[in-house]
Amino acid sequence: MARLQERFASPLHDDRLAAILGIALGVTFTTCFVTGLVSHTLQHPPSWFTWPSRPAGLFRVTQGVHVATGIASIPLLLAKLWVVYPKLYRWPPVASVAHAVERISLVPLVGGALFQLFTGTANIAYWYRPMPFFFTVAHFWAAWITIGALVVHVGAKLTATRAALARRPAPVSSAPVEAARDGLTRRGFIGTVAAASGVLVVATVGETLRPLNRVSVLAPRRLGVGPQGRPVNRSAAAAGVLETARDPEYRFRVEGRVRRPLELSLDELRAMPQHEAVLPIACVEGWSYSARWRGVRVRDLLHAAGAHSGAGARVESLEAYSIYGSSPLNHLQAHDPDTLLALELDGHSLALDHGYPLRLIGPNRPGVDQTKWVHRMVVL
Numbered sequence: 001m002a003r004l005q006e007r008f009a010s011p012l013h014d015d016r017l018a019a020i021l022g023i024a025l026g027v028t029f030t031t032c033f034v035t036g037l038v039s040h041t042l043q044h045p046p047s048w049f050t051w052p053s054r055p056a057g058l059f060r061v062t063q064g065v066h067v068a069t070g071i072a073s074i075p076l077l078l079a080k081l082w083v084v085y086p087k088l089y090r091w092p093p094v095a096s097v098a099h100a101v102e103r104i105s106l107v108p109l110v111g112g113a114l115f116q117l118f119t120g121t122a123n124i125a126y127w128y129r130p131m132p133f134f135f136t137v138a139h140f141w142a143a144w145i146t147i148g149a150l151v152v153h154v155g156a157k158l159t160a161t162r163a164a165l166a167r168r169p170a171p172v173s174s175a176p177v178e179a180a181r182d183g184l185t186r187r188g189f190i191g192t193v194a195a196a197s198g199v200l201v202v203a204t205v206g207e208t209l210r211p212l213n214r215v216s217v218l219a220p221r222r223l224g225v226g227p228q229g230r231p232v233n234r235s236a237a238a239a240g241v242l243e244t245a246r247d248p249e250y251r252f253r254v255e256g257r258v259r260r261p262l263e264l265s266l267d268e269l270r271a272m273p274q275h276e277a278v279l280p281i282a283c284v285e286g287w288s289y290s291a292r293w294r295g296v297r298v299r300d301l302l303h304a305a306g307a308h309s310g311a312g313a314r315v316e317s318l319e320a321y322s323i324y325g326s327s328p329l330n331h332l333q334a335h336d337p338d339t340l341l342a343l344e345l346d347g348h349s350l351a352l353d354h355g356y357p358l359r360l361i362g363p364n365r366p367g368v369d370q371t372k373w374v375h376r377m378v379v380l
Contacts, residue, residue: 035066056363060282067286075196112146207287256379259306295342
């Protein structure tokens with residue numbers, strides 16, 4: 001045992017460094033949890049929740065931060081595990097009941113953290129083969145387990161962390177052999193980890209920040225690539241709407257709690273007052289772009305159908321049997337002047353993969369809720 005402890009005798013395997021990395025991870029994981037909770041609530045809104053339609057780019061920011069902090073957490077977590085892993089070999093393994101609770105809480109904490117970062121990274125890379133489950137549900141519930149374990153761990157380690165941070169670090173010269181063997185001082189180690197996190201973020205954040213698009217070599221989506229120069233996640237072929245979307249007999253219907261149900265052809269939609277808005281598409285995988293959309297205001301259609309003043313709606317796609325085949329509009333979103341059923345993108349008729357003949361676009365909404373290939377709106 002003495003030889004084993006000597007093997008781990010390094011200035012980098014100390015409580016102060018573990019505390020610093022733990023605080024950094026606490027910040028990134030808490031930020032990820034809060035922004036992820038926002039995203040999940042938007043995609044699956046409870047009846048009591050009303051998400052505002054403004055500011056238009058708020059979801060773009062929260063989801064971009066969610067993905068960026070998740071990516072930044074990867075080097076932080078690996079570094080933290082490397083710093084503290086010698087503690088696993090201490091004898092006796094459990095010194096008290098409190099110590100036993102702390103050790104048990106590490107199982108969901110470490111396991112949950114690794115699961116969240118792996119599945120989150122696989123999701124933004126569109127690599128679903130190693131995930132034989134529905135990502136959204138698994139990621140959501142694992143987040144609660146992980147954050148709960150994190151709260152327990154923080155409570156158990158708070159006193160030790162404060163003591164470690166209050167203690168002045170030993171001079172590097174006091175451990176010349178160990179410092180030379182590891183090749184890094186504590187400051188050098190922290191700087192290396194911070195640099196690794198920064199490089200990973202810069203290499204991917206160009207999906208959201210256009211000025212960094214050229215240097216984001218690890219970004220799965222290139223902002224200028226795709227139909228009409230815009231990326232898409234789901235094509236018309238994948239959605240199975242190649243024929244129905246191009247049907248010359250296509251009609252858009254407004255139904256539900258209305259006095260005058262509507263049935264409109266594309267020509268009739270084009271003949272209605274058109275509105276133009278610059279709005280972002282913000283995908284849950286972290287990429288986003290702003291574009292110029294033109295179409296009919298949802299509120300104008302509600303008024304034409306005789307809907308009541310506080311009406312919400314459900315917009316439905318030609319894509320059948322999909323969890324994202326429809327999306328809700330609360331009353332704030334439905335009556336926002338920039339919530340459109342768009343016919344054009346950047347001055348041209350919608351490409352099929354962008355939702356032709358008609359797609360929903362509105363401010364401050366997840367991309368999965370900007371329903372494509374719209375054929376019906378049900379007023380609620």
